[in-house]
Amino acid sequence: MERLLKYGQCADKLKHVSEVKNGLACNCICANCKHPLVAKNNPTNKKVAHFAHHSGKECEGAIETTLHLLAKSILQKTKRLTLPDYHFDYDHTNDKSIFKKSRELVFEDIILEKQVDVAGEKLIPDAIGVIHGKQIFIEFANTHFVDHDKKQKIKTLGVACVEIDLRDQVLDESLLTSFLNSNTPSKYWLINPRLDKEYLEHKRKLSEQKKLKAQQKAIEDEKKRKEDIAKFNRYKNDKSVKLLLLRNGEITNCPKKKVALSQLTTSHYYRHPVLKIIIDGEFWNGEIYGYMPNGKWIFVRQEKVIVFPPDNKCENLSEQEIKANKLLFAGLQKLKSTLDNPTFGDCGNCKFSVDYFTVDEKSYEVCKHQND
Numbered sequence: 485m486e487r488l489l490k491y492g493q494c495a496d497k498l499k500h501v502s503e504v505k506n507g508l509a510c511n512c513i514c515a516n517c518k519h520p521l522v523a524k525n526n527p528t529n530k531k532v533a534h535f536a537h538h539s540g541k542e543c544e545g546a547i548e549t550t551l552h553l554l555a556k557s558i559l560q561k562t563k564r565l566t567l568p569d570y571h572f573d574y575d576h577t578n579d580k581s582i583f584k585k586s587r588e589l590v591f592e593d594i595i596l597e598k599q600v601d602v603a604g605e606k607l608i609p610d611a612i613g614v615i616h617g618k619q620i621f622i623e624f625a626n627t628h629f630v631d632h633d634k635k636q637k638i639k640t641l642g643v644a645c646v647e648i649d650l651r652d653q654v655l656d657e658s659l660l661t662s663f664l665n666s667n668t669p670s671k672y673w674l675i676n677p678r679l680d681k682e683y684l685e686h687k688r689k690l691s692e693q694k695k696l697k698a699q700q701k702a703i704e705d706e707k708k709r710k711e712d713i714a715k716f717n718r719y720k721n722d723k724s725v726k727l728l729l730l731r732n733g734e735i736t737n738c739p740k741k742k743v744a745l746s747q748l749t750t751s752h753y754y755r756h757p758v759l760k761i762i763i764d765g766e767f768w769n770g771e772i773y774g775y776m777p778n779g780k781w782i783f784v785r786q787e788k789v790i791v792f793p794p795d796n797k798c799e800n801l802s803e804q805e806i807k808a809n810k811l812l813f814a815g816l817q818k819l820k821s822t823l824d825n826p827t828f829g830d831c832g833n834c835k836f837s838v839d840y841f842t843v844d845e846k847s848y849e850v851c852k853h854q855n856d
Contacts, residue, residue: 488534489514490655491550492521498550498557500657501525501533508538516549548626551650551660552610555624558661559611560594565622565664568646568671572683576672583683586667591615602637609638609645621645623674630674644676712841719850725838728831730847735829736767739836739853744822753815756808758782758789762819770820772813782816791816 491498492512501523504510510523514537525533537543559565568576570584591613600607609621621643623630630638630647638645649670653660663670673679719727728735745763753759762768766784774780777795781788791813792798801809831837831849839850 487547488532488655489521489536489546489550490534491515491554492523492535493518493550493553498553501535510535514543514546514550515553516545517543519543545627547655548650551653551655552624552626554655554657555648555650555653555660555664556596556611558657558664559613559622560596562661562664563591563594563613565589565591565613565646566667566671567620568669568673569667570673570676570679570683572680574673576669583686584679588665589613589615589620600641602640605637607634607637607641619643623647624650626650635674638675642677644678645674647672647674709843712843715839715841715850716843716848719839719848724852724854726851726853728849728851730849733847735831735849737765738828739851740834741823741825741828744825744828745819748818748822751818753811753818756811756815758784758812759815759819761785768819768823770823772816772820780813 490501492501492504492510493499493515494504494510494512498515499510499512501510502525504512504523504525506523506526508520508522510521512521512523512535513519514521514535517537520538521535522538523533523535524531537546566586566588569582569586571578571581572583573581575581593614595612595614597608597610598612600609610624611622613620613622621638623645625647626649629649630645635645648664649672652670653663716727719725726739728737728739742765745765748754748759748763754763762784768782768784772780772782772791776792779794779797780791782791783789792809793801798806827834831840831851834851836851836853837849838852841848841850
């Protein structure tokens with residue numbers, strides 16, 4: 485922060501050092517300690533024009549007190565203030581709690597340091613903004629912020645109150661005016677009864693809407709449940725279609741796959757017992773596990789089926805067993821190429837798909853493909 489004192493008090497008004505005579509002739513005092521000031525605004529001075537205490541002693545609170553007075557003076561002169569965002573949790577650092585965005589107000593009047601009575605006790609806001617017959621208390625904070633006791637008194641009155649943190653501001657009228665008319669976290673609501681009420685009403689309406697939507701959904705779900713039961717009963721008795729049960733969201737008994745597999749019943753692969761049960765429709769995930777020399781295997785009916793035993797056990801296999809293993813491996817490759825057809829189970833893009841519905845948490849596809 486710039487630490488030069490550029491304003492002095494003259495007849496209860498702040499004067500910029502450029503507006504007064506040089507030296508003691510400035511007739512200004514310190515806004516904080518009330519001691520005489522010397523204006524150092526001679527054009528020949530090397531240092532920027534400023535005020536100094538005539539006594540030569542430093543006054544710790546001079547700049548802070550003057551900044552406080554200057555902010556009030558600007559507000560009274562311009563009657564403009566950009567109100568802060570309203571956070572329903574009153575945490576001005578939480579971007580997710582903003583309920584109302586900031587907006588600029590032009591007040592009809594600004595009253596400074598007016599004493600207000602609260603149940604027989606005194607309360608003096610820094611400023612009171614008046615608009616449309618309503619009041620907003622405005623507090624400027626630098627070294628002292630609104631304490632709990634003062635906040636409770638303001639709450640008792642039911643008046644909205646904004647606190648403005650001046651700690652990062654400098655004694656410059658233009659910059660301070662811009663600050664007062666900007667949206668910044670340094671301005672925040674301490675109390676806002678009207679917006680509190682508006683937010684609660686907003687929450688109540690949202691709750692009612694959510695409840696209404698839940699009720700409507702329950703009605704629609706029940707209607708659909710009854711429709712799906714009626715579909716199930718209708719399709720179950722319809723000989724022109726099949727009801728296919730989905731497992732984990734997939735069709736495992738696609739009729740087109742069944743037709744493709746049935747063509748293998750006349751092949752030599754059908755002679756192998758494992759290949760036969762897969763061709764007859766038993767689910768196989770198409771995976772062959774393991775690598776030689778450690779062996780290869782598959783899983784069918786959740787049981788491990790050896791395709792090729794480890795190399796050290798292959799030596800003990802008969803020629804017939806080796807031939808059977810090779811047939812199994814060749815047959816699995818043939819089956820995999822058949823089962824990998826992307827159209828199998830793709831009911832959404834299949835011309836044979838008639839309908840889809842769910843009953844008692846079981847999903848069904850209605851298929852008009854005939855392969856019996």
